[in-house]
Amino acid sequence: MEFVRQSLVIATKDLTIELRSKERLLSMLTFAVLVAVVFTFSLDPTVQSRGIAGAMIWVTILFAGMLGLGRSFSLEREQDAMVGVLLTPVGRGALFFGKFLANLALLSGATLVVYLIYALFFQLSMFSAAPGLAGVTLLAIVGFLALGTLFSAIAASTRLGDTLLPIVLLPLLIPVVFFGATAVQRLLLGRPFEEIAGSVRMLAAFDLLFLFVCTTLFGKVVEE
């Protein structure tokens, strides 16, 4: 119970700051629109966009998310606020989970806009597949953000900072992106749930694994 309470305190603080500055949301959404525009103009008009929409959507979500993650711990650097938080009796797991929840809320909002942009730009009808898309995408971004939150804390404590984040994070995200993009693509093509059940199970397993490992390791990352 204390874990949940402390996590919510951290997440509320991060979201309050973000809603006030809109720094991360605006950068993620601007990036998403720009990528969609680039795809719109670069794709051959004869290409069936529905056949590659899953890949386009996931490229956009992944890099927009990375952009947001890069700033996740920068607000803690000003006036050494992270040290102040670490001096309180907050559990390190709760601190991680709070940052994760805030990142999840922001990327979920940005992902919704990404889907709307692609639906608009490429005339994709997603209404019938919406519940499945929402579930699969949420599962995939949970795994992405569990790893991403941990690695953005590591990156923030190094001189390379934002440059380091994609280099160390992207290779580890391959399973999440693979199963997430595959499931989204099949849902967009109107395939039955049975075809994505394996991907969903794998995503759920990776989520549990990443959340457990990252919550456990976070204390060691931020305390020195």
Added chain:
Amino acid sequence: MIGVRPAAEPAQTEPLLEATALEKWYGPHPAVRGISFTLSSGEFLTLFGPNGAGKTTLLRLLAGSLRPTRGEIRFAGDDGDDEHGWRRRIGVLSHQTYLYGQLTAEENLRFYGRLYGLRDLPSRIDALLEQVGLQDRRTELVRNFSRGMQQRLALARTLLHEPEMVLLDEPYTGLDPHAARMLRGVLEHLRDGRRTILLVTHNLSQGLELADRVVIQAGGRWVFDAPRSSIDSATFEQLYSERVGGAL
């Protein structure tokens, strides 16, 4: 005048903290080398030393934001049941404020108060903002505050959970004379014989004013440790120059 409630256990000579053979190395470089000492309840210790003496590292070890390479720190009454419980007993004021510029003064205190799990938070926040003279600025973003106002708010943050021990790391840095006077008044008030205070500074006059015990740290070691009453300011200044190799 700051009105701070007395800490829970008023016992003048009871050891509150015991550090044994503390060492901290950053790679091959030692910052703290084999320091052992006890701090009693109600004691005001000022730790002097030149830049690079390892004072801030020692303070961060005591605060728990760094882990010692060797040695241990024990708090009286800490039975180890609550992993982070002893953090409730310590308040840290540094030249870094640990505040969020995008939050208001009140939001910053509420955030920290919730992390400490304080129950009577609204009344504590009201009292502390009143006491540090920021009641009228409570809804303003901290990034718009002057350095002195930010440090006053940081002081309120430090005292929010009524810690038994207050660690002060160069708290006067960047303060204008008015803010420095106010901080001195707070320290004087905190020195109530119940609360343990450790002040780290390289400013001799500010550090000697309120201390019960004075320590000089150089090269990661304590090279002088004596009661304040045993030495006058001029002699201490001379001694300091000798012990730190004329770094004054």
